[in-house]
Amino acid sequence: MPNTPLRRRCFLKALGGTVFGKTVLGGAVLGSAVVVPPLARAASVSDTLENTSGLPLARSLQLENLHTGESVATAFWTPQGYQPDALQAINKVLRDHRADQATEMDIGLLETLVELTRRLDTQAPVQVISAYRSPQTNEMLRRKGHKVAKRSYHLKGQAVDIRIPGVELKDLHRAALSLKRGGVGFYGRSNFVHLDVGPVRRWG
Numbered sequence: 001m002p003n004t005p006l007r008r009r010c011f012l013k014a015l016g017g018t019v020f021g022k023t024v025l026g027g028a029v030l031g032s033a034v035v036v037p038p039l040a041r042a043a044s045v046s047d048t049l050e051n052t053s054g055l056p057l058a059r060s061l062q063l064e065n066l067h068t069g070e071s072v073a074t075a076f077w078t079p080q081g082y083q084p085d086a087l088q089a090i091n092k093v094l095r096d097h098r099a100d101q102a103t104e105m106d107i108g109l110l111e112t113l114v115e116l117t118r119r120l121d122t123q124a125p126v127q128v129i130s131a132y133r134s135p136q137t138n139e140m141l142r143r144k145g146h147k148v149a150k151r152s153y154h155l156k157g158q159a160v161d162i163r164i165p166g167v168e169l170k171d172l173h174r175a176a177l178s179l180k181r182g183g184v185g186f187y188g189r190s191n192f193v194h195l196d197v198g199p200v201r202r203w204g
């Protein structure tokens with residue numbers, strides 16, 4: 001059994017992500033129902049990113065955590081592949097600051113953010129209100145009466161609540177919906193948009 005995940009990864013690598021990505025992994029609907037290794041999810045989105053420009057892109061993000069004031073600007077993917085140090089720096093900024101716990105954020109979510117900022121043609125940092133939430137923090141927020149889902153994608157490192165300076169929230173919302181890559185929630189009063197890599201759906 002210990003060898004199974006490794007073999008599956010090699011298999012996915014061999015496929016190059018294209019066909020598999022389009023037919024099986026492209027549908028975010030399947031993302032939550034099927035156990036898909038992060039690499040595979042990343043491959044499907046990567047293909048989209050490469051195909052739109054015809055060139056491999058450096059996938060960079062500028063993130064600012066509004067609770068901690070910490071920020072990061074880094075390329076988590078270059079033509080040499082995924083950059084573990086960059087991913088670690090991103091995971092740290094996106095950690096649950098209340099519990100001081102980080103998780104491995106879903107690479108598909110990070111790539112959605114790259115695509116979103118490209119589509120909005122902005123160089124401004126993505127301001128993060130909430131990303132990873134530990135089970136303790138989620139439960140605490142629920143008890144305090146915050147509207148957080150019991151099985152929130154935030155718990156899996158698969159959701160972010162964001163705004164972008166200089167971008168109207170309604171424009172951010174429209175761009176996020178146009179990606180058709182997962183859940184999109186509009187929180188006008190709190191001034192943020194929720195994005196996740198779960199099934200395609202919308203609310204708010």
Ligand SMILES: [Zn+2]
Nearest residue numbers: 159160161194
């Ligand atoms: Zn959220």
